[in-house]
Amino acid sequence: MGDEMPGWQRTIKIAALPVLAVVVAWFVAQLATFPNLSWHAGLIKPPFNPPNWLFGPVWTTLYVLMAYAAFRIHRLPASTARRTALVLFYMQLALNMAWSWMFFYAQSPLLGLINIVPQVMLVVAAAMAFIRLDRIAGICLLPLVAWVGFATVLNAAIWRLNGG
Numbered sequence: 524m525g526d527e528m529p530g531w532q533r534t535i536k537i538a539a540l541p542v543l544a545v546v547v548a549w550f551v552a553q554l555a556t557f558p559n560l561s562w563h564a565g566l567i568k569p570p571f572n573p574p575n576w577l578f579g580p581v582w583t584t585l586y587v588l589m590a591y592a593a594f595r596i597h598r599l600p601a602s603t604a605r606r607t608a609l610v611l612f613y614m615q616l617a618l619n620m621a622w623s624w625m626f627f628y629a630q631s632p633l634l635g636l637i638n639i640v641p642q643v644m645l646v647v648a649a650a651m652a653f654i655r656l657d658r659i660a661g662i663c664l665l666p667l668v669a670w671v672g673f674a675t676v677l678n679a680a681i682w683r684l685n686g687g
């Protein structure tokens with residue numbers, strides 16, 4: 524009995540990994556993105572390209588939802604389905620972070636496209652796996668599915684318009 528920690532301490536411990544992973548992914552992506560915004564400004568973009576001011580609020584919301592969704596899955600009892608869902612989640616998060624380096628840092632819409640196609644598939648797979656385990660967690664990933672799907676089309680259009 525003495526080994527049990529209070530509920531709030533257990534919650535913090537469980538939340539630490541998904542929150543830290545999402546914060547690190549966001550920070551590392553910013554390191555590649557912000558120094559290259561002038562390059563991005565010079566690209567030809569399709570008419571459906573959102574205004575620049577929209578990306579910050581959208582990604583902030585998506586990262587919060589991702590962390591909350593992953594937290595909900597982390598707190599479930601260990602199982603093969605839980606492990607698979609979390610592997611899919613962290614794989615998509617790694618590709619999400621890498622996309623900024625491939626697109627912005629390497630200044631390559633083609634590398635971004637090579638990254639985002641499997642990324643969107645992993646996002647869909649993670650959302651489906653989350654829904655099977657915890658409906659709310661899965662629903663929290665649906666805006667990410669929509670945004671990364673849209674970003675895939677946008678990335679492809681930017682690549683094509685800029686000599687792809």
